[in-house]
Amino acid sequence: MTDRYPQLTEQYAPDAVILGDGDYPRHALPLRILHNARYLCCCDGAGAAFIKQGGMPHAIVGDGDSLSPTFKQQYASLIHLINEQDDNDLTKATHHCMSCGARRIAYLGATGKRDDHTIGNISLLMRYYREFGLFPVMITDFGYFTPASGTCRFDTFCGQQVSIFNFGCTELRGDGFRWAPYAYSSLWQGTLNEALGTEVQLCGNGCFLVYRAFSPLKDNRLS
């Protein structure tokens, strides 16, 4: 069976959107997905940021560390404080959305600021896919990450920058790329590849994470 991963568009309507407390989205596409969310769960301080922008989330989940006492009182009905230490706020929010029945979850604001959080959150996507059985996508101002496994087709545009991160494949091959993919042993080895046409294919005996850039060599952030 070949799974197909279409290009991300404004029409993408996941079951839930989780807004992390990293860099607040500035690119038009993640902003549109944020504001169209049928269920929006914010991680702690991101809830305050979203409300400051004039919005209202369905839930705010986290340990409450970055919320003021006044804010906590005012929005008590939205706030789910979870004080366990094994999971970060992104995973707590994920559990919350799963308890509401969500399987297709878009993660925004999950990169930027603390670099160790960025790496942790990107690798957590693989956990949500493999361990939780979700279909997550992480969207930044520059592109988006999709976890996948087995044989997959990804819609691309000609010249689209594509990076592949190997999470456990001992065999990995692909078609439609400028440089032939292989079972990379380091994360940097699969970066900076490029789609030759409107589709790339990957076939691996494990999991991998595919990053498609919105547009090459351009800072798409709205000022």
Add this chain to the structure above:
Amino acid sequence: MTDRYPQLTEQYAPDAVILGDGDYPRHALPLRILHNARYLCCCDGAGAAFIKQGGMPHAIVGDGDSLSPTFKQQYASLIHLINEQDDNDLTKATHHCMSCGARRIAYLGATGKRDDHTIGNISLLMRYYREFGLFPVMITDFGYFTPASGTCRFDTFCGQQVSIFNFGCTELRGDGFRWAPYAYSSLWQGTLNEALGTEVQLCGNGCFLVYRAFSPLKDNRLS
């Protein structure tokens, strides 16, 4: 033998500084290290950014993709164009600094913007340490990454946020942490740890990457 890794300060004087074309530094500490560099090598477009800020690098290295023809002509004496495709600009700049005798190299502006570049560049640090025999440190606006191996002591302050990324250890243990380190199988597992005092120790049978945050829960970027 126990290697000691002191806290990063304004007095840190590496053999060379490499400025990548990610987010331009805004935190006072990386900016000070940038402006005090005894040898500064910029990756492609970062050279133009640094000159725009009023500085003058010793070298600009890359494929020249993001430099205008006028700029290339004006700064021809500084520019080393390298058109091979196996390495990215950060690695090209690293080779250049190594050819000048540098072993202790600070990387700035190597994160931010394209997320796949960020992940690639962070994992390249391990390559520079293991394969090239360098002593690299990557400094962002939020903290800094140091590759290490074997038995090491890291200076910390009480409550300092520390993350540990395992790159090949099957045994890993540590002292002085809020949560006991182990041979993590996923990148997220070693994040969000914390120093209990003024030093932490790590002992592994392979390599690991240690991230020390400048200050917890705070955006230190100068506006």
